[in-house]
Amino acid sequence: MAKRIAIVGGGAIGAELAKSLEASATVTLIEQCSHYVHAPAMIRAVVEPSILDQALIPYDTLLTQGTFVQARAVSIDAGGVQLNDGSRIDADYIVVATGSENATPFKPKGADIAGLRADNARIHEMLKAASTVAIVGAGAVGTELAGEIAHFTPEKKIKLISSDATLFPQMPKRLGRSLEKKLVAAGVEVILGARAMNLENMTEPYAGVLELTNGQSVQADLIFPAIGSRGSSELLRALPDVKMGTANRAITDQWMRPSSLPNIFAAGDVAEMGDAMTVVATTRQLPWLIKTLKTVLVGQKIEDQKPYTPWKKAPILIPLGPFKGNSFLSLFTAGDFLTRQIKGKDLFLKKRNNFFDRN
Ligand SMILES: Cc1cc2nc3c(=O)[nH]c(=O)nc-3n(C[C@H](O)[C@H](O)[C@H](O)COP(=O)(O)OP(=O)(O)OC[C@H]3O[C@@H](n4cnc5c(N)ncnc54)[C@H](O)[C@@H]3O)c2cc1C
Known part of the structure; x- marks a missing residue:
């Protein structure tokens, strides 16, 4: 029987992870919101609310083989995830990707799109x-x-x-x-x-x-x-031997595990492993997580896998409107042109909507 993976939180890392693993395992993505919130566009949306329709993307087209469950996870244990409607998702592996909270109107309060x-x-x-x-x-x-x-x-x-x-x-x-x-x-x-x-x-x-x-x-x-953001770490706090870091994030070991339960992982903003709370961080964590979970799914020991190492010099892109800005691209600092081309002109909206099959 295929192994079951429950992913709690369908944000920047959870949504991508679910889609990447749905062909390799029985994947259930548990997310409280009806829509994905593309945070990089939520700043401009305060000034240009017309982009909100592209920044809030319904989840219904995300998975083709996995299951999307719209619910709030209220607790986790070694065998699964308990939901706010009283139901339970049993799982062999759980990835907690509950992200973080930020100020109004950048992120929803709970599930309230x-x-x-x-x-x-x-x-x-x-x-x-x-x-x-x-x-x-x-x-x-x-x-x-x-x-x-x-x-x-x-x-x-x-x-x-x-x-x-x-x-x-x-x-x-x-x-x-x-x-x-x-x-x-x-x-x-x-x-x-x-x-x-x-x-x-x-x-x-x-x-x-x-x-x-x-x-x-x-x-x-x-x-x-x-x-700044604060980790949404309530689920993790209740696990055995969890250590909390800064900004309400749970500290993980080198294999992204926040507690003494070996089959529970945490990634993205909720997990402290040496990366900042950014989508950029999730782009480094994601390939490691996909590769490592795939090897674990076929019965290999996680401790035999290469540990995760965080960004040494993470890039950062800071547009000042659609035309100007500066970026640090790990090797050099870029100006208006590259900042606009990579991020400023559309804030990755097209890419995100393509990922959700929405264009
Ligand atoms: C305004 C703003 C702009 C940003 N712009 C950039 C940028 O341009 N570039 C960059 O690299 N980073 C940016 N960031 C940071 C980036 O958004 C985060 O680092 C990233 O979203 C983290 O991804 P995540 O999957 O860990 O968490 P999130 O994206 O926060 O997703 C967590 C998900 O978990 C769900 N969830 C939480 N608790 C539960 C529960 N109990 N049950 C079910 N579901 C739950 C939430 O509803 C949410 O959908 C920005 C942040 C903000 C606030």
Whole structure:
């Protein structure tokens, strides 16, 4: 009998894994949402809601041999996954790919895709009405958001606030310097080395006044918190011998196992194994996971397989609207042209929809 694999979470890594393994095992993909949320497009969608229809992709065309179950997993054990409707999926192997949460309106709250659409429409209206916008946090999401708003609505006064002394301090200096220059040229005020002391909400945009550690007061009609993702690790926390890392992620061993149960794996944002919380990380984890699970499915010992090694110098692409931006492509830093060609012009929407057989 074919081995059974249950994959919990159909995000960037879970959806691809399910499709890649459905011919090799009895695959069940358990996902709470009706639609795949293509996060890289959700930043521009705040300014250009018309792209939302391509960014939210129904799951019904994803699998041809495997089974898609729309449900919330409430617990896992060595033999399977318990669902919120009271049913259970028995499995020989389980991959937890429950990802992470982020701010409104970038990711849904739980399974609420209609709510995500409503939040997108509401925040878009707030943005249209705003003259001044402040973004707290200048990671990829905050920096891209500043660039998108500046590109599509250049009349707005935008302030991008970061407690770091430079943009992208972990990356080669050129990346941050060049992005800062382009943002400033587009009219964005980049405030570095200052922390917002009174951020009222970590996940919901709001109107208010920010007090910064450099003494500045920033009044804004719309303040976007952009302070990073938090792993959705509730299922993993309940497993034996789990160690939690940073940002609510569960630490895995070299074979992507987060607990002492040898047949349960975790990957993507929920799992800490030396990679950042990015789709880019999942593109490295995925081939390892597919190859390793296939060998385990035919009876080989996982400890005999090559352990996973994380990115040493992961690439990062930061478009500032559809035409500008900078990228670090592991070997070199690229400018407007490559950033636009690879990501900025369509934010991988065509590729994602092709993957779901939707074009
Ligand atoms: C606004 C934004 C823009 C981004 N842009 C980029 C980018 O341009 N490039 C890049 O590399 N990275 C980007 N990222 C990061 C990227 O989106 C994540 O790293 C990636 O989605 C992680 O994939 P994942 O499969 O681990 O988790 P997710 O994509 O978060 O998917 C997890 C899935 O699990 C489901 N789930 C959770 N709990 C349960 C449960 N109990 N039962 C059933 N289903 C459950 C969720 O509904 C979700 O569909 C961005 C993130 C954000 C927030």
